[in-house]
Amino acid sequence: MCGIVGLMANSMVNQAVYDALTVMQHRGQDAAGMMTWDEGRFLLRKSNGLVRDVFHTRHMKRLRGNIGIGHVRYPTAGSSSEAESQPFYVNSPYGMALVHNGNLTNSDQLVQELFKTDLRHINTSSDSEVLLNVFAHELGKQGHQLDAEDIFDAIRRVHRRCKGGYAAVAIINGQGLVAFRDPHGIRPVVFGKRETPDGPEYMIASESVALDVAGFEMIRDLAPGEAVFIDLQRQVHTQRCAENTRLTPCIFEYVYLARPDSILDGANVYWTRMRMGQKLAAKIEREWADHDIDVVIPIPDTSRTAALELAQHLGVTYREGFMKNRYIGRTFIMPGQTLRKKSVRQKLNAIDIEFQDKNVLLVDDSIVRGTTCNEIIQMAREAGARNVYFASAAPAVRYPNVYGIDMPVAMELIAHDRSEEDVAHLIGADRLIYQDLDDLRAAVSEINPELSEFDCSVFDGRYVTGDIDPDYLARLEIARSDAARQQEASDHALVDLHNDTEEIE
Numbered sequence: 001m002c003g004i005v006g007l008m009a010n011s012m013v014n015q016a017v018y019d020a021l022t023v024m025q026h027r028g029q030d031a032a033g034m035m036t037w038d039e040g041r042f043l044l045r046k047s048n049g050l051v052r053d054v055f056h057t058r059h060m061k062r063l064r065g066n067i068g069i070g071h072v073r074y075p076t077a078g079s080s081s082e083a084e085s086q087p088f089y090v091n092s093p094y095g096m097a098l099v100h101n102g103n104l105t106n107s108d109q110l111v112q113e114l115f116k117t118d119l120r121h122i123n124t125s126s127d128s129e130v131l132l133n134v135f136a137h138e139l140g141k142q143g144h145q146l147d148a149e150d151i152f153d154a155i156r157r158v159h160r161r162c163k164g165g166y167a168a169v170a171i172i173n174g175q176g177l178v179a180f181r182d183p184h185g186i187r188p189v190v191f192g193k194r195e196t197p198d199g200p201e202y203m204i205a206s207e208s209v210a211l212d213v214a215g216f217e218m219i220r221d222l223a224p225g226e227a228v229f230i231d232l233q234r235q236v237h238t239q240r241c242a243e244n245t246r247l248t249p250c251i252f253e254y255v256y257l258a259r260p261d262s263i264l265d266g267a268n269v270y271w272t273r274m275r276m277g278q279k280l281a282a283k284i285e286r287e288w289a290d291h292d293i294d295v296v297i298p299i300p301d302t303s304r305t306a307a308l309e310l311a312q313h314l315g316v317t318y319r320e321g322f323m324k325n326r327y328i329g330r331t332f333i334m335p336g337q338t339l340r341k342k343s344v345r346q347k348l349n350a351i352d353i354e355f356q357d358k359n360v361l362l363v364d365d366s367i368v369r370g371t372t373c374n375e376i377i378q379m380a381r382e383a384g385a386r387n388v389y390f391a392s393a394a395p396a397v398r399y400p401n402v403y404g405i406d407m408p409v410a411m412e413l414i415a416h417d418r419s420e421e422d423v424a425h426l427i428g429a430d431r432l433i434y435q436d437l438d439d440l441r442a443a444v445s446e447i448n449p450e451l452s453e454f455d456c457s458v459f460d461g462r463y464v465t466g467d468i469d470p471d472y473l474a475r476l477e478i479a480r481s482d483a484a485r486q487q488e489a490s491d492h493a494l495v496d497l498h499n500d501t502e503e504i505e
């Protein structure tokens with residue numbers, strides 16, 4: 001899950017793109033980038049780091065133009081080198097730039113096809129460069145006088161060729177801004193409008209919170225397989241560009257990935273997390289009616305919403321027993337296990353009096369590798385807790401993700417091939433309670449009854465695109481385990497637009 005944004009405005013877009021990326025920083029902390037279009041010229045700045053570190057005043061001054069796209073990256077393919085940060089650019093046809101959230105599952109095959117049949121070279125191991133080149137190649141078949149129908153025809157063929165989860169926004173030189181979403185709607189994308197005295201402006205983004213901060217009214221989510229094209233006259237064209245579409249959004253967006261103040265596919269993320277807390281409380285009442293929990297303590301940040309609701313429904317005191325260092329980012333999306341582990345201790349510190357001689361129920365939104373709960377349970381014991389119970393607002397994460405969340409290796413998941421008792425023992429909890437999958441699904445669909453199906457692959461091993469088999473997962477494991485990535489060189493030279501110099505105009 002990266003964050004993407006596209007903006008067509010009537011004045012310079014650089015600051016609004018920057019602001020949108022800042023509010024989507026939680027979707028990717030490795031790299032950030034922006035490409036603007038200034039009457040026939042693309043301008044680029046991208047680099048490793050947080051938004052505030054990547055864009056300095058001199059870069060912002062250079063990013064001129066009324067159309068722009070931006071990206072915050074959390075790599076799920078290739079390396080975390082600067083060369084693979086986004087946006088990507090190709091000069092033919094027209095000149096195009098693209099940002100992508102998600103992960104293509106047939107990227108290797110597409111690289112071969114692009115090289116052998118389409119005569120296109122992919123210079124990195126990023127699937128997003130592949131997606132851009134497939135789109136560019138298909139657009140190149142449409143002839144000279146491009147209109148909305150031509151763009152939609154090209155996207156129709158992109159959907160036929162590309163498999164996996166993808167939400168993308170692109171600028172086509174001299175034509176406009178275009179966005180599309182995969183036929184299963186796995187990754188989110190919304191678009192909105194803002195009226196100005198000079199006419200309407202449009203923003204497309206991964207999460208509605210980006211529209212909120214910039215004062216855009218949400219129009220709607222893109223439907224699965226749908227594309228939106230905004231031409232230079234600010235005319236909006238939309239079309240469903242895939243057959244057999246089925247909305248099965250990634251349920252992990254509601255559990256952890258998205259900000260609680262976003263609304264995705266008509267479901268308010270905050271409300272869904274409240275429901276998760278309520279349902280978890282009901283499970284505890286069902287299965288452990290005579291519990292002896294003295295206090296419910298959340299593990300900041302994401303679990304707070306569910307934990308407070310859980311405590312209220314159980315009628316147990318809720319206390320903030322862990323203080324979070326606001327300057328440390330999300331640990332789950334950090335690269336490498338050593339860094340993640342170290343960061344949990346730097347990020348969270350216990351307030352001893354909330355633990356001394358108490359039976360505490362620690363609540364997290366999910367347990368993935370077990371990095372956080374391992375450390376936290378130890379900290380609770382060090383702080384004097386009598387018994388440490390642990391509850392997860394999501395079911396056990398047992399299977400790899402292949403659609404844009406970087407958990408590609410089953411063996412790295414603490415619950416893979418293990419019973420709940422085994423996990424409880426391993427993390428050192430006196431009791432462990434996981435949410436049931438049906439309850440998690442209900443927590444979202446009760447908020448928006450039109451949402452009935454989800455990609456729940458990390459919980460049930462069922463991959464909605466139907467192209468994932470054990471061989472695929474075995475190959476992914478070899479390529480993307482933490483161990484494999486440690487060996488990979490991360491300093492590939494940046495081959496891209498050559499206007500990214502440190503020069504000040």
Ligand SMILES: O=P(O)(O)OC[C@H]1O[C@H](OP(=O)(O)OP(=O)(O)O)[C@H](O)[C@@H]1O
Nearest residue numbers: 301302330331332367368369370371372
């Ligand atoms: O079992 P693990 O592999 O540790 O992964 C799960 C943990 O990681 C996430 O927290 P994170 O620190 O990324 O972000 P947050 O501050 O939004 O909770 C999530 O909220 C869990 O706490």
Ligand SMILES: NC(=O)CC[C@H](N)C(=O)O
Nearest residue numbers: 001002075076077101102
């Ligand atoms: N998390 C994502 O959406 C990643 C996008 C893309 N696959 C990359 O690795 O850059």
Ligand SMILES: [Mg+2]
Nearest residue numbers: 299300301302
């Ligand atoms: Mg957390």
